[in-house]
Amino acid sequence: MRQTPVYIICSPRPLVGKTLVARLMSEFLLLKNGTVSAFDINLKEPSLLDYLPRITETAEIDDTVGKMALMDRLIINDGLAKVIDLGFHAFEEFFEMTEEIGFMKEAARRGISPVVLFIGDTDRVSARVYPMLRRQIPPTALVTIDNEHVVRGELPTAFAMGKVLRIAALPVFLKTYVDRLSFSFTDYLQQERDSSTELHQWIRRNYLSFRELELSLILQGS
Amino acid sequence: MAKPAVIVVGADKGGVGKTTVSRTVLDYFSANNVPTRAFDTESPRGTLKRFHPDITEIVDMTTTSDQMKIFDTLNAVSPSVTVIDVRAGLLSPALASLRDIGFLDAAKSGQITFAVFHILGPSIASLDEIAETASFMIGAKYFLVKNFINDTQFFQWDQATYNSYFHRIKDATELTIPKLNEMAYEQVEVASVPFLKFVANKGLSDEAANYSFVLRGYVRHWLANVWSEFDRIKLTDLVGSGKPATRGGEK
Numbered sequence: 001m002r003q004t005p006v007y008i009i010c011s012p013r014p015l016v017g018k019t020l021v022a023r024l025m026s027e028f029l030l031l032k033n034g035t036v037s038a039f040d041i042n043l044k045e046p047s048l049l050d051y052l053p054r055i056t057e058t059a060e061i062d063d064t065v066g067k068m069a070l071m072d073r074l075i076i077n078d079g080l081a082k083v084i085d086l087g088f089h090a091f092e093e094f095f096e097m098t099e100e101i102g103f104m105k106e107a108a109r110r111g112i113s114p115v116v117l118f119i120g121d122t123d124r125v126s127a128r129v130y131p132m133l134r135r136q137i138p139p140t141a142l143v144t145i146d147n148e149h150v151v152r153g154e155l156p157t158a159f160a161m162g163k164v165l166r167i168a169a170l171p172v173f174l175k176t177y178v179d180r181l182s183f184s185f186t187d188y189l190q191q192e193r194d195s196s197t198e199l200h201q202w203i204r205r206n207y208l209s210f211r212e213l214e215l216s217l218i219l220q221g222s
Numbered sequence: 223m224a225k226p227a228v229i230v231v232g233a234d235k236g237g238v239g240k241t242t243v244s245r246t247v248l249d250y251f252s253a254n255n256v257p258t259r260a261f262d263t264e265s266p267r268g269t270l271k272r273f274h275p276d277i278t279e280i281v282d283m284t285t286t287s288d289q290m291k292i293f294d295t296l297n298a299v300s301p302s303v304t305v306i307d308v309r310a311g312l313l314s315p316a317l318a319s320l321r322d323i324g325f326l327d328a329a330k331s332g333q334i335t336f337a338v339f340h341i342l343g344p345s346i347a348s349l350d351e352i353a354e355t356a357s358f359m360i361g362a363k364y365f366l367v368k369n370f371i372n373d374t375q376f377f378q379w380d381q382a383t384y385n386s387y388f389h390r391i392k393d394a395t396e397l398t399i400p401k402l403n404e405m406a407y408e409q410v411e412v413a414s415v416p417f418l419k420f421v422a423n424k425g426l427s428d429e430a431a432n433y434s435f436v437l438r439g440y441v442r443h444w445l446a447n448v449w450s451e452f453d454r455i456k457l458t459d460l461v462g463s464g465k466p467a468t469r470g471g472e473k
Contacts, residue, residue, distance in 0.1 A: 067436050
C-alpha cells in the first residue's frame with residue numbers, strides 16, 4: 001500500500017526551533033518530491049506561513065470545525081507528504097484530540113505514516129509531556145529533535161531513548177541570515193557554488209538526516 | 223428459550239435524552255449479537271424509528287391494542303429482548319399500566335426480566351420523579367441514568383438531596399452517559415443512522431458513507447465509554463445473553 005508521511009513538528013515550549021525544522025522539512029520534501037502540503041498551527045510564534053506561503057495553509061484546532069478541516073485532510077492517503085508546524089499553545093489540545101479520535105490507529109489502517117518530531121528542551125513541561133507522547137505514539141514514529149541551539153548538548157536522557165535527530169547550532173550571523181523571510185534552504189544549496197561553506201554543509205547534513213528518516217519509514221512500511 | 227427481557231427507557235421530563243440512551247442500548251445489543259426489538263412510543267412519528275427502522279415499531283402505549291402488541295408477544299417472538307422508548311411524561315402512567323396488567327407481578331416472580339432506565343434531567347423535578355417511580359420498582363432492575371450528553375453543567379441539585387432519593391430504592395444502580403461533542407451529535411442526527419453505523423462510516427443500508435473522520439472518532443470514543451457503563455452493569459447478563467462478545471464498534 002502507498003504510504004503518505006505526515007510530519008508533526010512539535011514542542012510544548014515556544015522558540016525552540018519548530019518553525020525552523022518545519023521549514024527545513026518542507027523544503028526538503030519540496031526538493032525531493034516536487035510537492036508538499038504544510039499546515040501552520042503556530043500563529044502565535046514566527047510562522048511557517050510567513051516563510052513558505054505558497055505551500056502553507058493555516059489551521060486551527062480550537063474548535064471542532066477547525067479540527068475536522070485539518071484532520072480530515074491528514075487522514076487521506078493521497079501520496080502527498082504533509083508537514084505540520086504545531087505551536088506550543090496547541091500542543092496539548094492536538095494530542096488530546098488525536099488520542100480521543102484514534103488518529104494513530106486509523107492512520108496505520110489507511111497507510112498514513114505519522115511521524116512526530118518532538119523538539120526536546122530541558123524544562124519541566126517538556127519532561128511532563130514526553131511520556132504522554134510515548135504512550136500514544138509508536139516508538140518508530142516518535143523522533144526527538146536534539147536542537148543544539150536550544151539544549152546546548154544537554155538533551156535530557158529521557159528523550160534520548162528512542163530515535164534522535166540532531167540539528168547543529170548555527171553561528172549567530174548565519175542564524176540571522178537563515179531567519180530572513182526571503183531565505184530558502186534549497187535555493188541556497190542550488191545557488192551557492194561553494195559547497196564547503198558552513199551553511200551549505202549544515203543544510204545538506206539536515207537533508208541527509210531527513211532522507212534517512214524517510215528511508216526508515218519506507219523500510220517499516222515494506 | 224431465554225426468559226423474555228423488557229427494558230423501559232423513560233423519564234417524565236422531555237428533552238433529557240431518552241431516545242439517545244435507547245439508541246446506545248440498541249447499538250450495544252446489536253454489537254453483542256443480542257436479537258432485539260424496539261418500540262417507540264412517540265406516536266405517530268417516532269425518533270427511535272428513524273435511527274433503527276428495521277427493528278422498531280411505533281406504538282401508542284396508552285391504547286390497549288398496542289399494549290397487547292408489546293406484552294402479549296413477549297414469549298411468542300424470537301428476539302427475547304424488548305426495548306421500549308417511553309415518550310416524555312408517560313413513564314409513570316406506563317409503569318402504572320404495567321402494574322395493572324400484572325406485568326410487574328410477573329417480573330417480581332421471575333417470569334420476565336424487567337429493567338428500567340430512568341433518565342434524569344437537571345431539575346429538581348427529576349428527584350420527585352425518582353420517588354414516584356420507586357413505588358413500581360419491586361422486582362425490576364432500576365437504573366438511574368445521569369445523561370450528560372447535551373450539557374456539561376447538568377446536575378444542579380444538591381448531591382445530598384439526590385442521595386436521599388437514590389437510597390430510597392433498593393438495588394438502584396447509577397449510570398453515567400458522558401458528553402458527546404456537539405457537532406458529532408448533530409452529524410449523527412443529520413445522517414439518521416445508528417451510532418454504530420456512523421462510526422463504521424456506513425449509511426442506513428450499509429452503503430459507504432463519507433462522514434468526518436474526526437467526528438467518527440469522537441463518536442467511537444464516546445460510544446466506547448457508554449458501553450463500558452453497560453458492561454459495568456452486565457447488561458448482556460441481565461437480559462440472559464451471557465458475556466459481551468467481540469464488538470465491531472470498538473475496533
